[in-house]
Amino acid sequence: MRVPALLSDEDLVVALRVQQTGAFEEVVARYGARVLNTCLGMLPQRADAEDVTQEVFVEVYGQLTAFRGDAKLSTWVYRIAVNKCLEWQRYRKRQKRFAFFTSLFGVDSNVPTHDLPDFEHPGVLAERREQASILLQAVAQLPERQQAAFTLFHLEGLPHSEIAEALSLSVGAVESLLFRAKASLRQRLGAYYRENMSD
Template structure:
């Protein structure tokens, strides 16, 4: 039996607001993989990315009544995903700073040890995983908005206009973010960057 035809953003939003049976499940089917891919581009551990993906859809569900439709449904979902991941990053940085300060005073830290990033984005071929891991580590050092713009453009393939809507920026600002991100990554990674990212 062939899979059901994806609904347009407008039809899906109408079904969700009408409380139609299966509408939210359809939303998760249509956008679940995309949201996970976005999270994998911004969060190093797959388990964390999967948890954040669930949180994204919980927020979509709880905030649906307040969504005014000023942006496309997909753009709104991407915006929530990016914000969730950046919040996670900020929380992790605070944890690490606290653990470092605690260690300066000789106290035992309860900070858990973190595994190295397991970069397994589905768009990356197995033989390029090592290069991808280096790229991910470099992207994680970029300013937040550059990280988000780079991930949505290079890993999700979104056009500048949709990235601008998701990040609530102008198209020109997105182009500037991408230009600065590319310059920094080229400088840090050299040939690895050229091999991994076209253009």
């Protein structure tokens, strides 16, 4: 018997652990778009976001036995998504540093360079994508935890309590991260931030 779509997350975890037919497919159906949105918020290149989304669900599948159920399934999936995005960013930074040094010494490099991303987020209207791209370029310059908290709060609409669980922080720490992120973005973007982002 396949897993019904209306199954609760708790019962879905049980179905996953006993490898019930269709259980993992239901997880992907339930959280695939949300994970992609989160990845697009942290990795505006759509191809990168799609690759990382696939990696997220590979890890979800591989780590099911390690999921203890002390957090919501959605929170656990978001935690994996954020960590995978941060790993990807670090990888890209290493690529860019390598490309920079090889260019100094005249060594040919096939490492791609990235300027403004080809931004395409399903939650952003087409006419505002250029503005959103500018904003997310600035978000990408924030420290990792600020960037993750900002993305989960503003793009995914998660409450502070769930962000805290996803990032393994206290609610107060999340509030502090969001405050510092907003202050930094206001300084970087000035009038643009005030016009396009609300608290």
